[in-house]
Structures are given as structure tokens and as C-alpha cells.
Amino acid sequence: MSTPDHEQTTPPKTLLDLGPGEGSKVEHIKIESNYLRGTLVEELGQDTSRFSEDQVQLIKFHGMYQQEDRDLRQGRRAAGAEKAYQFMIRSRIPGGALTAEQYLVQDNLSERYGNHTMRITTRQSFQLHGILKGDIHSTIHAINESLLSTLAACGDVNRNVMACPAPVSSRAQAQLQEIAEQLAIHLAPKSKAYHEIWVDGEKIHSTEEPEEDVEPMYGVTYLPRKFKIGVAYPGDNCIDIFTQDIGLVARVENDTLIGFTAVLGGGMGATHGKQETFPRLATPFADLTVDQVLPVSETIITVQRDYGDRTNRRHARMKYVVEECGVDWFRQQVEERLGYQLSDPSEVHFHGIEDHLGWQPQADGNLFLGLPIENGRLRDTETSRLKSGLRAVIEQFQLSVRLTAQQNILLLDIKEEDRSTIEHLLQEYGIETDPTRVGAYRFAMACPALPTCGLAVAEAERVLPALVKQLETNLHALGLGNEEIGIRMTGCPNGCARPYLGDIGFVGRSKDLYNIHLGGDLGYTRLNAVYAQSVNIKDIPAMLQPLFVFWRDERQANEAFGDFCHRVGFEQLREKVAVQTTVG
Template sequence: MSIGHEDEIQANDLKHLGPGEGSKVEHIKLESQHLRGQLPEELASESSHFSEDQIQLIKFHGIYQQEDRDARQQRKAAHTEKAYQFMVRTRIPGGTITAEQYLAHDDISNQYANGTIRITTRQGLQLHGILKGELKPAIASINETLLSTLAACGDVNRNVMACPAPTSSRAQAQVQEIAHEIAMHLAPRSQAYHEIWIDGEKIETPTATSEEVEPIYGPTYLPRKFKIGVAFPGDNCVDVYTQDVGLVAILDGEDLAGFTLVIGGGMGTTHGKTETYPRLANPFCDVKPEEALKVIETIVTVQRDYGDRKNRKHARMKYVVEERGIAWFKQQVEERLGYTLREPSPVHLHDVEDHLGWHQQADGRWFLGLHVQNGRIRDIEQLQLKSGLRDIISHYKPGVRFTGQQNILLTDIEMADREALEAQLRSYGIETDPSKVGSYRFAMACPSLPTCGLGLAEAERALPDVMQQLDVPLRELGLDGEPLSVRMTGCPNGCARPYMGDIGLVGRSKNLYNVYIGGDRPNARLNTLYATSIHTDKIVETLTPLLSLWKAERQPQESFGDFCHRIGVEQLRERVASPSLPH
């Protein structure tokens, strides 16, 4: 149940929950002095890690404390402490940065991290393997590029997604601009970030103010993370229905007329906890461009005041929307705004563009979308992706953009440079033709093991083998050219949005996964649990009979997800001897 009744909640600090109420994290936030806590003291200590309470606070600063779980048993046997390390995430609204900002991250990854860069499923960047003593110089180096890690994690609005394709019209440019405006408007105002990581120096940033106040969040911030995405009409490359607030642009010719808002989406769930579940956002209202910021801020304040602050597994806004209803939520927003919201327009999303390959921009220049397996930019023997990107970006100075599918776009390329640039990429083993990427083109995985503390099973390290095995029946059935989205996560929290798309693989425990099927191409429908606790080695064996049925009985142009949804999982189970069925 959500906390309290509506007439009992007037603000968002623990005083209004009653003595002793609220989760431990809520008390940590309230007592943190706007995200300071004991971070300066513990950062200055010689310890290799932060204490339990401070681990919660560093998230707001864009940092996760992790360990190398591969080394756990060996270090335990040697009676040494865990192999602590940190992940630092840069917040990049709309996934758009300059060549110089990308190159800076490349330098930082080599100097302070494990030498790789990871594009996130929310269009940000992550650096892994940073030691505690290197956190401050790493974050200061990011800040010097006029980017920030503040609010990339924590109980605040996270990175705002937007369709990253270079502008083909003024309206498309405004979609990217509104993502940046929302991110800046909802950024925490605490000066703790600059005091701790930048020695109090106020480098140009909209989040640094002279007053120590959080006008939107208050002293305990939000009950849980909050996610926003902005979609261009027809293209759901930001998975708009998985967001707490999704904005779908409304066009009047080539002009931006406004947005249709959808609210209450979220992917996270917990195995065995029926009160938790993935949920798609509902249509909410239409807004004019100039109204968007205020309406979104007001939605945030309703979640701030009514989100569950006792049970963090039940704290996302989707549960408020589900349990209290759209009508109740709209009434709360309208009362705070002082006017009636317009009814939502129908939303039409027909596809998920991955933006790979060559595309011409409105100004006559070109952009090139390159596939990045699981978003991990690194050099391996057959593919020198990190070196190749550094070479190209250093030489041509293109714009750089990241997609919600963890790929990279190089923009503003002159026609005269295309042939040489492509040859240069090929010399590093980098494929520029998306049709040659194979079934992995629409596959994603979260990092999971060995660094994520929530990981129950492999994901990023396991998916390449799974996809390689899946290629065999796809080729044999003549389906190897078909779009097939496969999303794998090491736990049910859903970072790679596995409950969307054709196939979802969700880790239950070591080498065991739940298999979901039946999402749709535009990612506007949840898929359905088909089989539980399938061993890694049996995943393709479990899917192959379904692929055969799809080949034999599909309707013209019918996707795998649409086929499974049309037939239904119960009938599919009856027709296929599934190794393990849900109880």
C-alpha cells in the first residue's frame, strides 16, 4: 500500500510519516544535509570503500560502489577485503555530446577506469573499475568538460532520454532541446556536489545556486528514481512507455505544437514479490511546449508526496498511478496547477528506429550510426572499436550521440569525407553496414556480473554466446534477416528493459533465466512469461520450436513477438514441450 491518506501528507520529509516510519534510506537522506553526509570525511580516509549509509548518498553524485565478484572467493580464502571499485555515470540529456567531451571520457577511462566506456540504455556513459582514491580526479575531469555525474543515479530525476537522430526539422531539434531543459530544471540544487568533488569551485552549471534549498525535491528528495523520455512521432527509440513520464511530440507540419504525456511506466520488479511488476505508462494529457516544464514538475511533486517511502521495492510512481488511478492523479496535478489539463491525443508509434548506417541530415551533411555490442566500447582482437572511434573522432571532430539501444551516432559528416572515414573504420574492424551486424543488431544486455551487486546471473558476458547460438536456427529457418529483439538482464530490475520486445531473458540465479516472449516492434506492449529457470545452455533450445512455428504459421510480415502474442503463451506451451513452465 502507498503511505498514508491524501489528507495526511502535506510535505515530503519524514515528520509527516510518523515516528520511526520510512525506510532506512529515507532517514539517511533526511540527515544528509542535502547529500553531504560524511562523504568528505570518508573520501579523505584511506579506506578502499564507503560505509553503508554513504553508499546511498554517492548514488546521487553519479557513483555506485561495486566489487569484482569474480575475485570474491579467492580474496575470502586469503582473508583479504573485497575487491572494491566504483562505477561513475555521466548524465547526458538526449545522449548528445561534442567530440571533445567524448575524447575526454576516453582519456579518463584510460587514466582512472578499466580502459572501457559503456553506453547506457538511457543514453549516458559509464566508466567502470575506478578505485576510491581516483574518484575525485575522475569526476573533476568530467566536470571540466561541462558535463556532470550529478543526478545520473539516486532518488531524483535520472538522465532524460530523447530521440538522438540529427535534426531533420526544427521540431526534431526542439525535442532534443526540451530534454535538456527538463534535465536542468529537475537537477538537484544542492551545492554538495561541487563542494565535495570540485573543491567548491562553481564551474558553469545550472545546478549550482547561492541558496541551499531543494525547491522541487525537498530534504528527502524522491521516494525512488524517476525517469523521463521524449519521443519523436512514430519512432519509439526511447521506449517512451517504460518511463515515469513520457512525452510524445505533436507536430503541426514541421512545427512542434506540443506533447502528449504518458505517465506511470517502469520496468523493475522483484522475483516472488507479486506487489511488484513491470508496467506501461498510461495516456495522461496534452501540453503546449511552454507548459511542459511546469506540468512535469507538478507530476514529480505528486510522486514526491505520495510515493511509498516505507518499501523501496514499491516506491516507483507506477504504483501510485496503478493503485490510485489516472483520474485521481490528474486531479492532484490540476489542483496544484490551478487549471484543467487537456485530454491526451492518440499516440501513434509504428517502429523503433536504431538509426544505424548512413543517413542524410537536413543540412546536407550525413550521420553514421554504428552498432556497439551491449554498449561496451573497448578493443578486442578482431574489433578495435575504442581505438577506431578515438582515431575517427579526433580527426573529423563529428558530433557524437548515443541511442537508447546503446549505439553511437557520428554526426555532421561531409559527403567528401564519407569514403575515407568508412575505410578508416574498416581498418579497425568496425562494420558500417547494419545489415551485416546479424541478429545482435536488436539485442541488449545489462552489465550484471561481475560488478553489479544486484546481478543474479550473467548478462553482458553471456548474451554474445546466446546470440551466436541463436544465429544457427535462424539461418536454418531462413529467418536470419528478420528483426528480432532480445534483451537480457542478470536480475529482474530491468535495466535493459527485458519486458519489452520479442524476447526477454531475466536472470533468476546462476545460469538460470526466465524467458519472456510476445512484445511488439514499437515497444508498446509488455511481453509475457513463457518459461522459468531455463539454463543458459537451454535458452536457444527452448526458443527454437517457437521460431519454427513462427516460420510455418506467421502471417505476412508478422514479427516473432506479434506471432507469439496472437497465438498466446498457453497454446504455445501446449504445442511445444517447454522444459520449465511458470507455477
């Protein structure tokens, strides 16, 4: 794990120490929001295309981001028009599990109010893009009527709880989904504001004095930053468990779930040029019984609530408290609040990743079909009517749906006698069902980045397919076309597509420039490291080509590219490249 070495220190100045007027601006917005209400109702009623600056922070807790189409910025500025404001609305979908009806609601909303696409996130949720301010209420209200929610899909709270999505094993695996749902409900904000504004609209106009709100766990300031939890099945790291604030790895004996090994303090975000920020993999913390999961998770959150950095949001994730104060200190805080000691953690081992693609058997005798989705974007194109085809199959056969952490989709509960019909129908829409035909992009993913993400400094989703295609062509020419290489790209260092774990990670520095990270593993249990900085995207294939040659010629048996780079080391990699360049 390549994180900075820090001596154990006392906690930084935090919520327990802040006096009046101290803390970041966002902290004061939360405190003054009346439990997330702010002036949202009033601004929803205004004939404007956007929310005011303070309310932009609050709407995140309700499941949305205010964005703009940055492709149109220059033209609109020249014309004297305001920015092309729009909203991304994200649903909270524990474990990525949807009914057919819930899926179809998302699809309909994307057509009626959005930009006619749906995007599967790396946390097993759906995002609808291109929503206009006047359509926000209708969109969120409809999502809630489908028995899903957008509450806590964003914001400084526990966000969507991830879980292994594949129904392939036993009752024990099914319990992972149940626990993810229990955690999502238990750790959700208790403020009535969300339901008042988006669900029970009549309360907005009530003249009666509202009941007093209480946030028994979060308090008026909620958390210093976002918080993430994931639940993994033994041996299957399909949700990147070590990137979670709390990772729960199931312990199973004789097909019976006996508990979990908790890992603590993972997180991907960083900021260019800020040494106090860095990606970190979670640390083994404790073994928990099934009954301990909810109270221990809540208690961990309260420690982060009290000790997370409230002055510097870049340094506010729980990983920094764990890194700087030590896991032993953190465990002591948790045990003191619980009133009992926790068991030491068992060893956790992952030797690979299962992406659950293709036709596979379910534990109940039915089948499921895992379909690869490029960057998680469901849309119709000239070559593939992906969105229409999925809608047709899900509607006709009333299939349950699971979303994966690799931004793919699983169609569940398929009867054996329907397999050929579904296969044929999908092919009519140009949808590939055989993951072996996807090529190198099977193990690649990117964040949305431009034009909608306000944090993006470079492209990701729109440029990675062509880049991977070029890399794939080069690998085939070297006889390496069948090798699995994890490739991840983000348009900024915040790490939404978890680029710090891939064999190869591309992290945007500025327009067309990327840091190249190498040395992760396909099991996503090891951080990669920066190999080269500010490389123009057009030069990336040429830079990687001599490394691929070196790997082909001198790797150990079946050694993956990331493992090779990690074993050999960057100094030798650079020496080899220099020699090849000189010879060439």
C-alpha cells in the same frame, strides 16, 4: 498491457503521513545527510578502498555506485583480503549529446582511471567502470570541466533525460534535444553539496558558515525512488517512451513543434516473488503545450514526492501510485497544484522502431553514421579496435556524438567529401559500418550484470552474444535468418535493459537460470509475459527451437515473432511444443 488489475485505492502511507522514526532506512539517510553532503568529504580523505554503508546510498546522487569485482570474491576471501572494491561513475548526458571534446574526455578518463572501456547505457549516458576510490574526485572533476556532470545520474531524483538522438528531420526534431536539456537543468537537485565536493574544492576547507541549502522541489527527502523522463519524436519510439515515468511524445504540424502528448507511470523494475512489484507501461495523461512541459513535469514530480511509497523501496516508483490510485486521481492532484485543467491526451501510435544505424542524411545536409555497439561496450579486442578507432575518427574530424537508447553511437556532422575517408579509416580498425551485417544482435541488448553489479544474480552482457549467435544459427537453418527479433537480457528482474518489452526477454533468476518472456513487439509498445521459469541458459536454444518452427509454419504474412506469440497465446504455444516433442 499485462499489469495486475487493481481497483482505485487511496494512496498508501507516504511522506505526508510519516511520523518521526518512520520510513525506510534510506529515507533517514537522506534526511540526515545535510542535503547530500553526509560525511563524503571526510571519507574521501581516508585511506580506504570504500565508503561506509550510509554514504554508499548518498554517492548515488553524485553519480556513482560502489561495486566490487565479484569474479575475485572467492579468492580474496580465501586469502583474507577485503573485497575488490571499485566504482562505476555515470555521466548525465541529456539526449545522449556530446561534443567531440566531451567524448574524448570520457575516453581519456577510462584509460587513465578506469578499466579501459566505456559503456553506453540504455538511458544514453556513459558509464566508466573500475574507478578506484582515490581517483573518484579527479574523474568527476574532469567530467565537470568538460561541461558535463554526474549529478543526478543516479539516486532518488530525476535522472538523465532521454531524447530521440537522430538529427534527421527538421527544426522540430532539434527542439527535442533542447527540451531534454532544459528539463535536466530545471529538475536537477539544487543542493550546493555537489559543487562544493567535486567542482569548487576550496569550499571543502572553508571555515565560513555555509549558505543555507534549499531544495524547493525535492525537499530534504528528495524522491521515494528514481525518476525517468524521455522525449520522443512522432512515430519513432527509439527511446522506449512507455517505460518512462513521464514520456513526452512530440506533436508536430507542418514541421513545427506544437506540443506534446504526455504519458505517465511507466517503469520496468520488479522483484522475483513480490507480487506487489511489476513492470508497467505508461498511460496516456494529457496534451501539453511547449511552455507547459517544465511546470507540468515539475508538478508531476511533486505528486510523486508526496505520495510515493516511503516505507517499501521495492514499491516506491511512481508507476505504483498511478496504477493503484488511477490516472484520473493523479491528474486531479496535478491540476489542483497547477491551478488549471489540462487538455485530454491525443492518441499515440508507434508502428516500429528506428535504430538510426548506418549512413543517413541530416536535416542540415551533412551526414551521420550510426554504428552498432555490442551491449554498448566500447573496447579494443583482437578482432576490432573499436575504442581506438572511434577516438581516432572523432578526434581527427571533430565529430559530435549522440548515444542511443539501444546502446549504439551516432557520429554527427560528417561532410559528404569525408565519408569515404571515414569509412576506410573505421574499416582499418575492424569496425563494421553496415548494420545489415551485424545479424540478429542488431536488435539485442543486455545489462552489465556480473561481475560488477551488486544486484545481479546471473550473467547478461558476457553471455548474451554467444546465446544470440546460437539462436541466429538456428533461425538461418529454418529460413528465418533475415527476420528482426528484439532480444533483451538482464541479470536480475530490475529491468535495466528493458527485457519486458522485447519479442524475447531473458531475466536472471539465479546462476545460469533465466525466466523466458515472450510476446512483446518490435515497436516496444506491449509488455511480454513469462513463458517459462528458471530455464538453464544451455537449454534456451532447444526450448525456443519448436516455437520458431511453429512461427515459420503458421504465422500470418510478415508477422513478427513477438506478435505471433501474443496472438496465438501461451497455451497453444505449449501444446504445439508438447506435440513436437512427442513426435520427435
